[in-house]
Amino acid sequence: MLTRDRRLRQFTSVYREGQAVRGRYLAVKFINRPEGVTRFGFAVARKINNKAQKNRLKRRLRSICRSHLKEIRDGADVVVNILSAALDASYVDLEKEFVAVTRRAGLGAEVVQEQT
Secondary structure, three states, X not given: OOOHHHEXXXXXXXXXXXXXXXXXXXXXXXXEOOOOOOEEEEEEOOOOOOHHHHHHHXXXXXXXXXXXXXXXXXXXXXXXXXXXXXXXXXXXXXHHHHHHHHHHOOOEOOOOOOOO
């Protein structure tokens, strides 16, 4: 489970003002904020009518998001739209897609290595 400070409750400003990056299984909309931790929200496509399938997809994406938090920079609100094609995707496919889409969106943390 994502911690309370990492959850995004209001999606309207992100949908209105945010930038979008789309992949095969996921579409990410994000907006940069001046400070604070990155917050995430998840939305499932309306084409998926089965509630059990919707909840399973959201649980998978929350888990993937939690495992990759260290790779994502702070200071953004992110809404992950889960597309209907994700029903046929495996966990590994969703994870690869999440990493690829967040990198294309520029949400990856800059890793600075000290030279000795």
